[in-house]
Amino acid sequence: MPTVTSADGTPIGYEATGSGPALVLVDGACCFRAFGPMRPLAALLQEHFTVYCYDRRGRGESGSVPPYAAPRETEDLQAVIAAAGGSAGVYTMSSGGAIGLAAAALGSGIEALAVYEPPYVGPDPAYTSRLHELLAAGRHGDAVELFQRRVGMPPEAIAGFRASPGFAVLEGIAPTLAYDDAVLAPGHLPPEVAAAVAVPTTLVAGGASPAFLQEAARATAAAIPGARFEVLEGQTHGVDPAALAPLLVKLLR
Template sequence: MTTVTSADGTEIAYDSAGIGPALVLVDGAMCYRAAGPMRPLAALLTSAFTVLTYDRRGRGESGDTQPYAAEREVEDLQAVMRAAGGRAALYAMSSGGALALATAAADPGVTGLVLYEPPFLGGDKEYTARLGELLAAGRRGDAVELFMTTVGVPAPVIAGMRGGPGWSTLEAIAPTLAYDDTLLGDGRVPGELPVSVPMLVVSGTASPAAMQQAAQATAAAFPTAEHRSLAGQTHDVQPDALAPIMIDFLLG
């Protein structure tokens, strides 16, 4: 593990492995290097890229300087890119797609984008308000449960998780749920962003229709973007299904 210092002094932890052009993997909500989909995916990409995985602020081994602003997360990602030489492609999962798009709009060092099911679903003001209330009251476990319920995790599964040993880890990063909500804004595709690098937006044919439609709408909003469907994949996409199309798109 290595750290890089972001513009506001926050230490951001990252790992780097592989050979080739730089590729930074950007997690979605509730994930970080040690808990989420990026390490298995990185293992399949290191033969083609120098792959950087990092802990977004407030997660894992990264710091969390307050107050939060979406611009600070963009600066964090830019700092990781600088550690890779200043130029990198970005792969982003779910709500990490909003961060990747904002960074591509702000930094000419972004060479390409691959987004998997960015959840531009129109926003949910009730969720935003309730999440803020729970976090302000220190009810982190309830905030995690609210998020999981909102994304469709069945109640019995959540109840089982709350009694498990990993729940405290989820509670520790619960405040970052508000960060992702902030990045997603009003929930609309940010088609006004000046993003002109090659972009691939991917969705799974077994994902909910709304997620597939959001991916298609994201691709349609940017002139350099294309959409691709992965047969049989859900929002929990399998690395061996995703890695080959990433390599083909970014290096082809």
């Protein structure tokens, strides 16, 4: 698979499929190209776009040059956009929304941006502290479980998933949970970032998602001059690519 080198020297693995204008997809927490929703979504979009999927740093085929800082993730996205020809539409999922919005505020060649349910729900110092304790102790499985509890996964579902083969994949990328926590650290979209976003931007929420996620998306849209807010009825935070793809074609084509 091809790689692009980010500003700090980190190699970022990516792939491109389809034809048409460039579209870059940015994952949320616990996901990368081989484990998550973006490849199925890309398959539905490739007749409309040249779709770029990449592994966020520390995941899949991407490296992670220390020390980590949230702006490095913005630089990674900028590097992928440069590989796509210097301009692209961008779709972001969950915590990836903070990365896309930060990049849009800098210009970065983003022509249009769609953001699905950025989880701006306020800082949680107790979670951050415990997450770092578990990761420092090498307790990656417990760190994943801590994250799953925070996002509201039922205890019985966590227990079942922890016994499944897929849990080992999440243990392998558990250190990146601290990266997601860092990009969302302010707990809301910083006003200076919101004011600087000058590209067509749409915040999207699932109509069956928890009210706090819908409200976070709505509030983020309200903070950005000219941004739109859309609801995908019947969808949750784990949005169905088949339901999402037509909306992205409308917003980003």
